[in-house]
Amino acid sequence: MRGRHGLAAAGAAGLGTALGFAADLVLGDPRRGHPVAAFGRTAAALERRLWRDHRGAGALHTALLAGGATAASAVLARTLRRSPAATAGLTAAATWAVLGGTSLGREARAVGGALAAGDLDVARERLPHLCGRDPQALDGQQIARAVVESVAENTSDAVVGALVWGAVAGVPGLVGFRAVNTLDAMVGHRSPRHLRFGWAAARLDDVAGYPGSRLTAALAVLAGPDPRGAWRVLRRDARQHPSPNAGPVESAFAGALGVRLGGTLAYRGRVEHRPVLGGENRPVAVPDIERAVRLSRRVNVLALALCVAGGLVRSRPRRPAAGRGSR
Structure with a gap:
């Protein structure tokens, strides 16, 4: 009975994950009342x-917010666990709330469209919706590179990482991953104010993002137009990136798309000189934004299939070993 109940629960969770993914695909993020935005306001107030x-102090901030959000979602999921329909509905709602793949693609295409039209001012105005770089310091080619890098990194952060943790820990995994990732975006950067205060959020995000970033990189190799080139750049360049999770993802995208990523960038009032990923490839061009968005979409769909299937396999009843239970 326990095995059947576990399989039914996994089936309900898998159905909910697929429905939430489809809702994000069709609807994108809600314009008002977004739970992640509400969490961000609470985090800022705290x-x-x-x-x-x-x-x-930063560790306490992270523990209260990420721990509180995860615990609350765990209590709610436990309360509804005996109803497959309620479990599917809660999982669908949580998945839709935490995923951001469609909004990522829309924003990337909006910047790409402005660049294609030669409207650099609009492109600079829209870029902060994707990343925290100083758009006024970038020309058209640098903006296009920033968009491709953001699409690559956020494929993991906004979609695949959440799906992985959802497969591992259900609704609490979805909510906990998004809470940690949001806190890292808010306080985890190396500004003077957050260098110490944001340390805990940044380190926790590194840990939480590890499995999703590796799966994203692997799927980008498999789903990209140049699997051999993606694997070559991933193996050679991933470790050179200062971020343990962005490195593999951006390297895989650089190799798959045949472009060069990394280099100098202006970020939140400071200049960083990052290693070049895919140095033998050509610079990013505006059409590569659409290619990156399409690769991201393929990676997301494959990740969904793997995570749902993995949850079902993990919950499948195990047959007793031969000889057990005969006494």
Whole structure:
């Protein structure tokens, strides 16, 4: 009975994940009342109360927010666990809330469309919707490169990573991953204010993002137009990137698309000189934005299939070993 119940629960969760993925695909993010935006406002308000230039204060901030969101979703999921329909509905709602693949593609295409029309001002205006770089310091080619890099990184952060944790831990995994990733985006960067306060959020995000980034990189190799080139750049260049999770993803995309990523960038008031990924490839051009969005979409669909199938396999009843239960 337990095995059948576990398989039914996994089936309901898998159905909910697929429905939530489809809702994001069709609807994108809600324009008002987005749960992630509400979480961000709560995090900002708590930061104003707790901020100290100290790692301990930042760790408390992260624990209260990420731990609180995960615990609340776990209680709700446990309350509804005996109803497959309720489990599917809750999983669908949580999946839709935490995924951002469609909005990512829309914003990337909006910047690409502005660049294709020669409207650099509009492209600069829209770029902050994708990343925190200083758009005024970038020309058209650099903006196109920033968009492709953002699409690559956020394929993992906004979709695949959440699906992986959803497959592992259900609704609490979905919610917990998005909470940690949001906190990292808010306080995990190396600004003077957040260098110590955001340390815990950044390190926790590195851990939470590890499995999703590796799966994203692997699927980009398999689904991209140049699997051999993607594998070559991934193996050679991934470790050179300062981020342990962005490195594999951006390297795989660079190789798959045959473009060169990385280099100098202006980010939140500071200049960084990052290693070049795919140095033998050509610079990013505006049409590569659409190619990156399409590759991201293929990776997301494959990740969905793998995560749903993995959840079903993991919950399948195990046959007792020969000889057991005969006494």
